[in-house]
Amino acid sequence: MSADRAAYYRVAIRRRRHLDVAFAVVGLGCLMLGVLTLTVLFVEMAVQGLPRLGIDFLMAFPSRHPGEAGVLAAWVGSLAIMAVTALAAVPMGVAAGIYLEEYAPRNLLTTIIEINVTNLAGVPSIIYGLTALGLFVYLFGLGHSVLTAGLTLALLILPIIIVATREALRTVPDSQREAAYACGASTWQAIRDHVVPGAAPGILTGIIIGLARAIGETAPLIAIGAVTFVAFLPPSPVSPDFPFISLDWLMAPFTALPVQMFNWTVRPEEAFRANAAAAAFVLVLMTLGMNGLAIWLRYRLRRQTRW
């Protein structure tokens, strides 16, 4: 290589290095902008809310006096609704995902269903609320209940779980399926024994992301008639008498953390703002807890499956 040619390359390489650095700086700036905004918001919420946060706040019913009001009914309601949502959406979503990915014939009908499922994930949640109001409350007569709320949020996150399940199933290499089939496995055996276990980390992550989305939803709950002033808990799911299990809680009126927050933020009294911030803190902690669980589960399960 001649000397001037080498010099030419050096200049060209330096120019490309500069571009690299420039892009890294711009990218980092964008990232920091997002992270900083979030941090500021979170810190402000914590500063406002933390003084209110305590056992009393978690164990008290709402009240007209900001200093006495708490989120007991709200977080119990959120948990009860999440239980219904999970029980309804997880089996249905996972089964639908498995069917679409592993069984469905590749034809026009399947394609139409697939496109619709993907689009459903982008439908505004208020639409789900209005649909559920017509379907569950008026048509099925389920009332403004925990059951209705849980099923509504289940509908909302069903597409999320279906899409996540399908993506997780697609990460299982064909060589694993072929190995199972070559051993004489039926489709169901191959799926149950190899495909689903291999996809489990991704499926679980999808489920938890869906539930984390559901727990923060407000609009659809208000649409189906959430009560903002609930001074009692739903009936206990276990009872001292035979048959020891009671489903009455499903039909109880409900409230939920985001609904309670929303209610507090629209009150004129300034003191309720602190309550709203404290409730937001609880909600964020619950969501973070769920995401943490997702990360941990994925890590645990990924270690077991290496192809």
Added chain:
Amino acid sequence: MVDRLPVAKPARPAAPALKASVTGLSFHYGAHKALDGVELPVYDRCVTALIGPSGCGKTTLLRCFNRMHDLYPGNHCQGELTLYPDNVNLLGRQVDPIAVRMRIAMVFQKPNPFPRSIYENVAYGLRVRGERSRVVLDEKVEQALRSAALWDEVKDRLDDPGASLSGGQQQRLCIARALATEPEMILFDEPTAALDPMATSNIEQLMTELKQRVTVLIVTHNMQQAARVSDYTAYMYMGRIIEFGETDELFIRPRLKQTEDYITGRFG
């Protein structure tokens, strides 16, 4: 099958019984024709090698034997693939692919153990068939691992994950998994392509032992390997069998110029 009468060993053994025969087999991946009128006998308890340049259809032909193509849409084939002694056309519509795979096992190019223990890898085929008895499973797993020449290396760590083994051991684990269900035929698709020379020679050794009990059909693009392990060789080119014969004959006195060019390395 009729028991053979004890006869004096002839100077040159007659051709063994047929285990399978392929007649007029054509195969399409969608519009792409991968096999074109393939004719091939597969002799009982012999090793038959399929050789030929990359893309000539060896894998495609091999995977017809256990109906692997059924797993993917858009493929279709014509022709017959008859399995003896019961004279059933494996490609027939009314034949259940699961029933075919119960009789014909397969070992893949890249070792693909399940992300489970060594024991469970070998036991899987038996479990799929509904075997529950621990005693039977233990016995068959040990037998299969012994036949795959892996028992001594893993007998103290059967609960370790299959992925903890070396590449060559993993491939022998896959062979044990295929053997555990006592198949009548085993298909090998370039089983040593991903292995080092030492592991390769282990597996070649294994193959010559296996043919005492099962019929072996092996795809290889390594001609030395075909010459070392097989009794019969088929040379394929562009989806057709160009020449088939006893391995010694085919390598020493190929009938066709084209075959000779390929095996002497002048082409391919």
